[in-house]
Amino acid sequence: MATLQPLFNAITVIFIAATMFTAGLGATLPALRAIFAKPLFLLLALLANLVVVPLLGWGIAALFGLPTAAFIAMVLVASSPGGPFGAKLxxxxKGDVVAGAAMQVLLAAVGSVTFGLTANAVLTAAKVAAGISLDVAALVRTVAVLQLIPFAIGLIVRHYTPPTAQSWRPVAAGVSNVTFLIVLAGMLLGNWHDVVALIGSRTLLAGVVLSVAAFATGTVLATGSLVRRTTMGGVAAVRNAGPALAAVGIAFGNTPGVLGALAAVLLSGLAAAVTIAAVLSRRRAGGTT
Structure with missing residues (x-):
């Protein structure tokens, strides 16, 4: 893995930038303004994603007595809102797609700034491994540059030349999806000893519990119809892998144990969120909700 580390880092950067560029190409100013026009809706979503879910990650990691690497992975994932798959959920x-997509990109943008502060605060308060302290300034700079600038460029293109944005978006989304799969495969294969060791462990279960708890939190702390509220639940359940990966590289030198635990938490959480969304879809198709 060490010899391929520069390639892994480069693909990770491409994944983060392409994901946010795609989000910008798909966002519209009216949709974003609509969120700010509902202060309570916005405030509750920010509370759920920026405060409650990170605290849930800390609490679940402590409750399950996770080892240090898995504890760190849980906190990093929980502290990183705005995962792109949240909009797809x-x-x-069959939820409120427009509101979900707008909230997802807003949370990803805000999370670029809050992620380092939140993760550092939780890890310091939890006194993990004698009190790990992240380089918050470096994290904020790196994540903000990798996320905010591509998003802003995509948003500008969408605003001024919608046909160009429409033609570019499938390509950008393809790059994002392919690089995400490569990054995930690299995390799994490059650290397979650590990943295999997690099979049957509490880490996978903790990832599922975090996702379910986040889905419930996002749904409860939302306003509007049940369809809109469960959409916000899906947005809360899927966290943003980009900042977490950046933090593992910057603060932990891509430690295999942390990378393996991060992959496990992300995959188990995504599986749980997709299952919940599929159940809701079937119920709505049958007219029961």
Whole structure:
């Protein structure tokens, strides 16, 4: 893995930038303004994703007595809102797709700034491994540059030349999806000893519990119809892998144990969120909700 580390880092950067560029190409100013026009809706979503879910990650990691690497992975994932698949879950569950997509990109943008502060605060308060302290300034700079600038460029293209944005978006989304799969495969294969060791462990279960708890939190702390509220639940359940990967590289030198635990938490959480969305979709297709 060490010899391929520069390639892994480069693909990770491409994944983060392509994901946010795609989000910008798909966002519209009216949709983003609509969120700010509902202060309570916005405030509750920010509370759920920026405060409650990180605290849930800390609490679940402590409750399950996770080892240091898995504890760190849980906190990093929980502290990183705005995962791009959250918007897709709105489609899967036949939810409020417009509100879900707008909230997802807003949370990803805000999370670029809050992620390092939140993760550092939780890890310091939890006194993990004698009190790990992240380089918050470096994290904020790196994540903000990798996320905010590509998003802003995509948003500008969408605003001024919608046909160009429409033609570019499938390509950008393809790059994002392919690089995410490569990064995930690299995390799994490059650290397979650590990943295999997690099979049957509490780490996978903790990832599922975090996702379910986040889905419930996002749904409860939302306003509007049940369809809109469960859409916000899906957005809360899927966290943003980009900042977490950046933190593992910057603060932990891509430690295999942390990378393996991060992959396990992300995959188990995503599986749980997709299952919930699929159940909601079937119920809505049958007219029961």
């Amino acid at each position: 709105g489609m899967v569950q």
